[in-house]
Amino acid sequence: MKKLILIIGFIFILFIGCSNTSDKVTITTDRTTYNPSMSSIQGIRISPNFETKKSYEDLIYHWETSDGEFIGKGKEVKNQGEAVIWSSVVNEKIAEIKDPFDIKVEVIGSESKKVLATAKLTITPNNGSYEIKK
Known part of the structure; x- marks a missing residue:
């Protein structure tokens, strides 16, 4: 009987x-x-x-890019989920970006400061243009 309880407890812990x-x-x-x-x-x-499926009071969206910038914000933005605009124009000059890079967003619980979810997209330079890959 003890073994059965231990097995059920172990399975329950694994499930959780x-x-x-x-x-x-x-x-x-x-x-x-x-x-x-x-x-x-x-x-x-x-x-x-x-x-x-959960209920959260307030969320913080933390955006980061290593190349280019978010217009009017720089390389890092924290907001409440509004859209951001990325551009390769930095300080009114077109940046020379040669390698693919990622734009990352983290969704953070404002009270717990815990990262709830993350996502990224890759931007690839291609002869003066930029292609988005998700």
Whole structure:
């Protein structure tokens, strides 16, 4: 009987420990390519889509890029889920970006400061243009 209780307890612990989190964030963009020489286009509008079955008071969306910048914000932005616009124009000059890089977003619980979900997209330079890969 003790063995049965131990086995059931062990299975219960495994079940709880391996349960999948229901928090997920994805990133959407308004375009799949961007060329900074196109004067009518500021940059790439990037939006988070957070899906959860839980209830959270306030969330912080922490955006980071290693290349280019978020217009008017720099390489790092914290907001409440609004879209950001990434551009390869830095200090009014087109940056020379040669290698692919990632834009990352973390969704953080404002009270717990715990990262609830993360996502990234890759931007690849291609002869003066930039291609988005998710």
